[in-house]
Amino acid sequence: MQFDSTTxxxxxxxxxxxxxAQLLFFWWRDRRAPWLxxxxxxxxxxxxxxxxxxxxxxxxxxxxxxxGNSLRIxxxxxxxxxxxxxxxxxxxxxxxxxxxxxxxxLCSVPSVLASVxxxxxxxxxxxxxxxxxxxxxxxxxxxxxxxxxxxxxCVFASYAILGAVRIPLAGIAPFPVGARPVDGLWMAxxxxxxxxxxxxIAFLAIAMTRERHELEQRRFALSDPLTGLLNRRAFVDRFxxxxxxxxxxxxxxxxxxxxxxxxxxxNDRHGHDAGDRMLRHFADIARQSIRxxxxxxxxxxxEFCAVLHGTNAQQARSLAERLRRTYAESPAMIDGMPIFGxxxxxxxxxxxxxxxxxxxxxxxxAALYAAKGxxxxxxxxxxxxxxxxxxxxxxxxx
Numbered sequence: 433m434q435f436d437s438t439t440x441x442x443x444x445x446x447x448x449x450x451x452x453a454q455l456l457f458f459w460w461r462d463r464r465a466p467w468l469x470x471x472x473x474x475x476x477x478x479x480x481x482x483x484x485x486x487x488x489x490x491x492x493x494x495x496x497x498x499x500g501n502s503l504r505i506x507x508x509x510x511x512x513x514x515x516x517x518x519x520x521x522x523x524x525x526x527x528x529x530x531x532x533x534x535x536x537x538l539c540s541v542p543s544v545l546a547s548v549x550x551x552x553x554x555x556x557x558x559x560x561x562x563x564x565x566x567x568x569x570x571x572x573x574x575x576x577x578x579x580x581x582x583x584x585x586c587v588f589a590s591y592a593i594l595g596a597v598r599i600p601l602a603g604i605a606p607f608p609v610g611a612r613p614v615d616g617l618w619m620a621x622x623x624x625x626x627x628x629x630x631x632x633i634a635f636l637a638i639a640m641t642r643e644r645h646e647l648e649q650r651r652f653a654l655s656d657p658l659t660g661l662l663n664r665r666a667f668v669d670r671f672x673x674x675x676x677x678x679x680x681x682x683x684x685x686x687x688x689x690x691x692x693x694x695x696x697x698x699n700d701r702h703g704h705d706a707g708d709r710m711l712r713h714f715a716d717i718a719r720q721s722i723r724x725x726x727x728x729x730x731x732x733x734x735e736f737c738a739v740l741h742g743t744n745a746q747q748a749r750s751l752a753e754r755l756r757r758t759y760a761e762s763p764a765m766i767d768g769m770p771i772f773g774x775x776x777x778x779x780x781x782x783x784x785x786x787x788x789x790x791x792x793x794x795x796x797x798a799a800l801y802a803a804k805g806x807x808x809x810x811x812x813x814x815x816x817x818x819x820x821x822x823x824x825x826x827x828x829x830x
Contacts, residue, residue: 440616444623445482451634452476458638465641470514470523475630478507497551498539502532505555508562511633515569515588518640531558549611552602559595563588578647580639587632594625656730658708659715664731671739671789685741686748686781687789689796690718690755692734693774693808706766710773713764721755737793745781745813752777752811760809776803780814 452475459468481503509531513523535558544550567588570581598609606615608622654666662670692714699707711734718728718736727739740748756775763770778800780792795814803810 440620440623441482444627445479447627448475448482448630449479451630452479455634455637458641462641462645464645467514467518468637468641470510470517471634471637474507474510474514475634477503477510478630481507497545498536501539501551501555502535505531505535505558505562508559508566511588512562512566512569514637515566518637519569519573521569531562547611548607549602552607552609552611553599556595556598556602559598560592563592563595567592576644576647578640578643580636580643584633584636584640587629587636591629659712659730661715661719661736662727662729664729667729667731667737667739670727683742684744684781684783685739685789685792686743686745686779687792687796688738688740688748688752688755689731689778689793689800690736690738690752691776691800691804693776693804695734695773698771698773702766702771706771709766710764710771713762714759714773714775717759717762718755721751721758737796739789740781743781745779745815748779748781749811749813752779756809756811774809776800776808777811778803778814779811 452472455468455472455475459465459472462468481500484500484503506528509528513525513528516523535554538544538554539551544554567585570585570588573581598605602610604610604612606612606618608614609618654662654669656663692710695707695710698710711730714736715728715730718738722728722738722740725741726743729737729739731737740751743751756777760772760774763772765771778796778798780795780799782792799812799814799816802816803812806812
């Protein structure tokens, strides 16, 4: 079967242009996703670069292989910028400028300009570098757990590997893989591989954008807008949903239930804005008092809850006491006036197997009521308050 290289290039150019236009459309509809604009630019510039292969080069070698090949390198710089922006990092414009200027400098060397093999080798190095960097930027986001993230890493890594494979084949394979005369079949195969990778990159870029927006919406729904902490719904979703349990992984888990003392009087004397500031002030102190692996929730009003994994009752009580003292000794500055507050804390701990913590929460809540009954600004253990099956009228999560 014979493949016409000109027809193949025109078809590839059209397909990549359509993918670029699609990415541009999605970016136009969603300006919160600037990485889509970078990817759209990469596809549109890449389609222009493909058409340069159809131009006659006789007498215009430097223009053809200098600025012309720069357009073939630029899309890989753009997709790297897009990956960086998706990862929350600034695009490295200087690196892109250095890549293009270094290529132009190479093409100004007569031996490089005259050698197809050297040009293929150097171009492959650029492709391998920027595809590898794109894969690395996305791989750094693996903790975000987007379903399409690791497939995107694999696509970029795959194209980086293919770029590296071209280097040893430069002297023996037909163009565009190597430096030997153009072969229609090799041209078609190369265009097909490029199209497959481009299609996957476009699809996965759009998919990751949608998945990130969905994750942000979910986080917003599970967070308290005033303090930035997780909310009661997040507690229910995380610790009372049977589908999210991990049975068999038993560990010592402690729960603190915390309630700000006389909070209504702060609202009555200083206004609700002052009350909101006190809640944020306490949330900041509580964040600093627990470990990064622990979880802090605002359960509603002035009531909070902390889940401490790998923590026994005495360790949890020590942490609670430290938090209680810190809050009592650290006033919130409201309109230039220090306002002090105190907190009562109930503590419960037991061996759990990763599932429903509502019983433990009920025990900690009973301990909280015991602490308030002793005069507030106290820390109490569930063992001191009675059975672990004590009811939980204020903090029940059923």
